[in-house]
Amino acid sequence: MLRVENLCKSFGGVVATSDVTIEFPTGSLSAVIGPNGAGKTTFFNLISGALPPSSGRILLDGVNIVGQSSSDIVRLGIGRAFQVAKLFKTLTVEQSLRGALMSPLGKSLQLHGSFPLSATRDRAHQVMEQLGLQSKADVVSGNLSHGDQKLLDIALALVLDPKVLLLDEPVAGMGPEEREQMIETVYDLWQKGGLTVVLIEHDMEIVFRISQHIHVLSYGKVLAQGSAEEIRNNPAVIEAYLGTPQETHA
Ligand SMILES: Nc1ncnc2c1ncn2[C@@H]1O[C@H](COP(=O)(O)OP(=O)(O)OP(=O)(O)O)[C@@H](O)[C@H]1O
Numbered sequence: 473m474l475r476v477e478n479l480c481k482s483f484g485g486v487v488a489t490s491d492v493t494i495e496f497p498t499g500s501l502s503a504v505i506g507p508n509g510a511g512k513t514t515f516f517n518l519i520s521g522a523l524p525p526s527s528g529r530i531l532l533d534g535v536n537i538v539g540q541s542s543s544d545i546v547r548l549g550i551g552r553a554f555q556v557a558k559l560f561k562t563l564t565v566e567q568s569l570r571g572a573l574m575s576p577l578g579k580s581l582q583l584h585g586s587f588p589l590s591a592t593r594d595r596a597h598q599v600m601e602q603l604g605l606q607s608k609a610d611v612v613s614g615n616l617s618h619g620d621q622k623l624l625d626i627a628l629a630l631v632l633d634p635k636v637l638l639l640d641e642p643v644a645g646m647g648p649e650e651r652e653q654m655i656e657t658v659y660d661l662w663q664k665g666g667l668t669v670v671l672i673e674h675d676m677e678i679v680f681r682i683s684q685h686i687h688v689l690s691y692g693k694v695l696a697q698g699s700a701e702e703i704r705n706n707p708a709v710i711e712a713y714l715g716t717p718q719e720t721h722a
Pocket residue numbers: 483486487488506507508509510511512513514515
């Protein structure tokens with residue numbers, strides 16, 4: 473289970489995260505939502521070790537990971553995909569995934585400290601299959617469609633076998649068809665294994681459709697937490713973020 477406790481982060485006078493306590497049960501699919509500037513990306517930056525918190529604890533299966541480096545946090549089992557995919561644009565999809573496995577980080581995740589070439593190929597293909605990227609194995613990443621670049625970014629996190637997968641706006645910038653495909657892929661991925669998925673997403677239709685738990689941030693604080701039904705009808709959330717019920721359904 474991933475649990476953050478009393479997490480705080482300030483940038484000078486700006487309080488981006490204010491006493492946030494949230495629990496993400498093992499194997500759950502949760503969304504973190506809120507208006508622009510609410511502190512969602514900062515929250516992911518704190519969990520993934522990109523930024524140190526000002527105070528508070530981040531517990532992964534009971535172990536406080538605050539103070540660990542980003543690569544140690546990946547090693548401990550927290551993977552992350554970004555709003556703008558971070559790719560090696562000149563490598564093919566397969567090369568990128570095998571490269572991740574052959575990197576010191578990838579190697580250190582293997583039981584015996586080394587990973588034979590054939591095994592990197594098998595693992596890369598397994599993940600490509602999970603994400604529907606098999607037919608793109610030999611395509612140079614920079615030539616992939618926007619949607620496939622986002623899938624590859626997720627694949628790069630997934631190939632290292634995380635326990636928790638953080639997805640920052642997985643459908644940002646996509647057309648309706650790509651959006652549906654991405655959501656179906658993420659949902660299938662989550663349903664098939666014990667992966668804990670946490671997503672930041674602005675598309676409320678998607679959030680309400682797939683999330684078991686929704687956490688609403690506003691001005692760095694937790695404004696509300698609950699099921700889709702509870703959040704949809706929460707007056708404070710409607711006022712701060714969703715707008716009137718009529719606007720929500722428009
Ligand atoms: N590195 C930084 N230095 C200074 N202020 C920052 C930094 N990163 C974030 N902030 C501030 O912290 C607050 C929260 O920003 P954050 O990007 O986490 O919000 P967000 O909810 O992800 O917004 P969006 O939905 O627009 O991506 C904002 O006021 C932002 O300006």
